[in-house]
Amino acid sequence: MLLKSTTYLKDVCFSFALFKILRCRFAKYTVAEAGFMKAHDFLWHMLLEDSDSKRILRVIASELSFLHDYYYSSLPISYSKNWLPILSIFIPLLSIGYCLLGTFMLMRQLVDYGVIPQINGIFKRKQRGQIVCSVKCTPSDYQQKIIGEFGNLLFDVLPLISLGALVVLSEVREIASYVCSDWTKIALVCRYVSLHEYPTLPKWIGKLLECRCKLLDPWQDKMNQCSILVLHPRMALLRHLIPMPEPKKNIKVPTEVKAAIVSTLRSTRGDIRNDIKSAQQLGIQVGDTFLQACNAKGTSDALLAWHVATSILEVRYPHPTTSSSDHKSVATKLSCYCAYLVAYSPELLPDDDAWSSGMYKTTKKDASHVLGTAPTAMSMPEMEYRQLVELLLGATSKHNVLKDGAKLGEQLVELMEGEEEAWKALAGFWSEAVLCVAPSDNLEGHAEAIARGGELITLLWALLAHLGVDRRPEATATTTTTMDASGIV
Numbered sequence: 001m002l003l004k005s006t007t008y009l010k011d012v013c014f015s016f017a018l019f020k021i022l023r024c025r026f027a028k029y030t031v032a033e034a035g036f037m038k039a040h041d042f043l044w045h046m047l048l049e050d051s052d053s054k055r056i057l058r059v060i061a062s063e064l065s066f067l068h069d070y071y072y073s074s075l076p077i078s079y080s081k082n083w084l085p086i087l088s089i090f091i092p093l094l095s096i097g098y099c100l101l102g103t104f105m106l107m108r109q110l111v112d113y114g115v116i117p118q119i120n121g122i123f124k125r126k127q128r129g130q131i132v133c134s135v136k137c138t139p140s141d142y143q144q145k146i147i148g149e150f151g152n153l154l155f156d157v158l159p160l161i162s163l164g165a166l167v168v169l170s171e172v173r174e175i176a177s178y179v180c181s182d183w184t185k186i187a188l189v190c191r192y193v194s195l196h197e198y199p200t201l202p203k204w205i206g207k208l209l210e211c212r213c214k215l216l217d218p219w220q221d222k223m224n225q226c227s228i229l230v231l232h233p234r235m236a237l238l239r240h241l242i243p244m245p246e247p248k249k250n251i252k253v254p255t256e257v258k259a260a261i262v263s264t265l266r267s268t269r270g271d272i273r274n275d276i277k278s279a280q281q282l283g284i285q286v287g288d289t290f291l292q293a294c295n296a297k298g299t300s301d302a303l304l305a306w307h308v309a310t311s312i313l314e315v316r317y318p319h320p321t322t323s324s325s326d327h328k329s330v331a332t333k334l335s336c337y338c339a340y341l342v343a344y345s346p347e348l349l350p351d352d353d354a355w356s357s358g359m360y361k362t363t364k365k366d367a368s369h370v371l372g373t374a375p376t377a378m379s380m381p382e383m384e385y386r387q388l389v390e391l392l393l394g395a396t397s398k399h400n401v402l403k404d405g406a407k408l409g410e411q412l413v414e415l416m417e418g419e420e421e422a423w424k425a426l427a428g429f430w431s432e433a434v435l436c437v438a439p440s441d442n443l444e445g446h447a448e449a450i451a452r453g454g455e456l457i458t459l460l461w462a463l464l465a466h467l468g469v470d471r472r473p474e475a476t477a478t479t480t481t482t483m484d485a486s487g488i489v
Helices: 007-026 037-049 055-072 083-112 154-179 182-194 201-209 255-268 299-316 325-344 353-372 381-393 401-415 419-436 443-451 456-466
Strands: 131-137 144-150 222-225 249-252 283-286 289-292
Touching: 007 037, 007 055, 007 182, 007 443, 007 456, 037 055, 037 255, 037 456, 055 182, 055 255, 055 443, 055 456, 083 154, 182 201, 222 325, 255 325, 255 419, 283 401, 283 419, 289 401, 299 325, 299 353, 299 381, 299 401, 299 419, 325 353, 325 419, 353 381, 353 401, 381 401, 401 419, 419 456, 443 456
Parallel strands: none
Antiparallel strands: 131 144, 222 249, 283 289
């Protein structure tokens, strides 16, 4: 009865089951050994039948939150015994009570010493300092008392009150982390299932299960953004790229990006292993022509070439129409995210880390040099686009990323029939590309990503692993994992 009342609780329980499966993979068990076909089939059913594109990603995000807590928090240990959660909440309550009592006593002391007024606004006594020295002289002919005060009592009391307030806030957060935690929901559901004959339990269990706090969720649901083509301060060229992200920027994953990725997964209809292309096959089908970064030696330079092509298309079509705005958002956001992966998280990509990082730095340096020598910007987007393509085609570099990107961008503009078709094709390409690079055997790299709040590619990695795609196609195994910094195999 309790689980039938809300889809959210069902998803939390399913996320916990998936977390158990993923934890087995981190423990070096294989899917064949564990036999997880029921979860695999149910996940496919949810993907293909559920109309809510965000639900399946929300389930995987909750699963990764469980995994984060298991390795990087004390919540799993707290629920190993029945009395530990009660003790974990009781101790913060004692700390809060002690801090409030101490604050009350300090406030009374300040009132007694006249540092703060009474409720009626009248000072009871003269203000006292931190140190009070009293000297009384009683000679035979006169009596005199000398009192000296140093400092101010507020200098002692205010830091103590501030410290107490910080402790109270910390303990309140600790209590909220227990009450609103998905671990608590799982424990309560299990307790309810085992003790369902008690009619009074569902009421207070239901109240606790309704408590949710996104601020305490370790999964940030963010995606970093990075760009090679950044506006040079001395030039007005690419003025339409002024809103482009800085070299590294963190944004919330847009809803349209999630919808596009899930839609791409649905379109495979279970044949995802064959649908995912190798790095050398990343491209767009335009009529009878298949556009791809033909000079790419691996995944990283192919992604950067398509990133440059996407930026060129943004120069050509700076103001999207209403029908193409979502497609443009998907293409540009995923393009900049893949550029970020090459620049800052190359360990999550198929290529060698050092080679990818060195290639990005070299390409970024060449792009900055090319854009820095550009003349004054043109007044029309078409003229700016043509100027940019000519500059990039004339660039000299160890890697051909800029030239390949310029060729791809030029072909997209010429072969696509209008802005809407171009952005739609790019949105589909980037949705497929990010799925192409997501499968991986690099458990350590994804564990580090989970520790720092999560990556979109880690979310897709976990999802594809449960769908049966736990590694990249064999075609990508022969890519340039032995490349050196010069880009020579």
